[in-house]
Amino acid sequence: MLLLKEKIINEGVVVNNSILKVDAFLNHQIDPELMMELGREFSQRFAGKNVTKILTIESSGIAVALTTALFFHVPVVFARKQKSSIMNENSYSTQVFSFTKNTTNNVSVLKKFLPPNENILILDDFLANGEAAMGLAELVRQAGSRVVGIGIVIEKSFQPGRRRLLEAGYQVEALARIKAFENGRILFADDNE
Ligand code: 5GP
Numbered sequence: 001m002l003l004l005k006e007k008i009i010n011e012g013v014v015v016n017n018s019i020l021k022v023d024a025f026l027n028h029q030i031d032p033e034l035m036m037e038l039g040r041e042f043s044q045r046f047a048g049k050n051v052t053k054i055l056t057i058e059s060s061g062i063a064v065a066l067t068t069a070l071f072f073h074v075p076v077v078f079a080r081k082q083k084s085s086i087m088n089e090n091s092y093s094t095q096v097f098s099f100t101k102n103t104t105n106n107v108s109v110l111k112k113f114l115p116p117n118e119n120i121l122i123l124d125d126f127l128a129n130g131e132a133a134m135g136l137a138e139l140v141r142q143a144g145s146r147v148v149g150i151g152i153v154i155e156k157s158f159q160p161g162r163r164r165l166l167e168a169g170y171q172v173e174a175l176a177r178i179k180a181f182e183n184g185r186i187l188f189a190d191d192n193e
Contacts, residue, residue: 001041001175001176003034003037004034004037004153004175004176005176005188007031008020008022008154008176009186011024011025012024014185014186016181018156018158018159018181019100020178020186022125022154026060026063026125026153027060030063032063035063038064038068038153039064039067039068041175042064042068042071042121042151043068043071045149046148046151046173049148049149050119051072051119051120051148051149052074052119053076053114053118053120053145054068054072054075054077054121054122054123055076055077055078055079055109055120055121055122055136055139056077056078056079056122056123056136057078057081057107057124058080059078060124060125061078062076062078064123068121068123068151072121077109077113078109079108079135079136080107080108080109081096081106081107082106082108083105083106090110090112091108091111092108092109092114092139092143093106093108093109094106094135094139094142095107096131096132096135097131098131099128099131099159107136114140114143114145115143115145116143116144117144117145117146118143119146119148120140120146120148121147121148121149121150122136122137122140122147122149122150122151123150123153124136124151124152125153126152126153126155127152127154127156127161127162127165127172127174128156128161129161129164130161130162133150133152133170134165134168137150137170147170148171149171149172149173150171150173151174152174152175153174154178155174155177155178156178157177157178157179157189158179158180162174176188
């Protein structure tokens with residue numbers, strides 16, 4: 001998606017050879033017009049999937065999940081992160097390792113907001129090792145619902161997340177795919193790479 005690539009080039013900051021900072025438009029300050037366009041794009045890519053609910057993880061997935069949900073006219077649920085794994089009979093929960101923070105979070109969602117037999121679209125800001133997306137898919141499995149697709153704003157194709165998700169059988173749609181950071185420069189993957 002050209003608009004997003006331009007935004008990444010103009011405002012993204014390469015932190016090291018595996019981390020990109022996009023706090024100017026996605027992770028701290030949020031660009032609402034861009035979020036609308038990302039939502040429109042996701043709604044087109046997952047059209048025909050009969051999405052009934054969108055599931056994301058707090059906090060950076062929420063903005064794009066909301067604009068996507070406006071196009072589908074469905075609710076958004078965001079899984080909450082907790083440091084400790086307090087089991088709660090009212091919640092589904094799983095463990096997610098954070099590659100950027102080097103910590104494991106317990107991620108949970110209240111059962112009443114994730115009922116069975118829903119068609120769930122999972123959305124997140126970044127795809128690196130696929131931990132967050134696999135964790136969200138696990139919550140959907142626990143609920144007895146279906147994952148109809150996984151949408152990612154920025155995929156780092158040099159990390160194994162996409163392969164993991166494809167191997168698990170999911171449709172993955174990433175709006176920008178980065179194949180490498182080279183001397184502070186961002187190299188994008190072609191869509192067929
Ligand atoms: P994964 O779970 O696929 O290993 O990593 C994705 C999660 O880690 C995302 O939810 C995002 O919060 C965070 N993340 C991974 N890589 C990056 C990155 O390069 N920049 C930022 N800002 N967050 C990242």
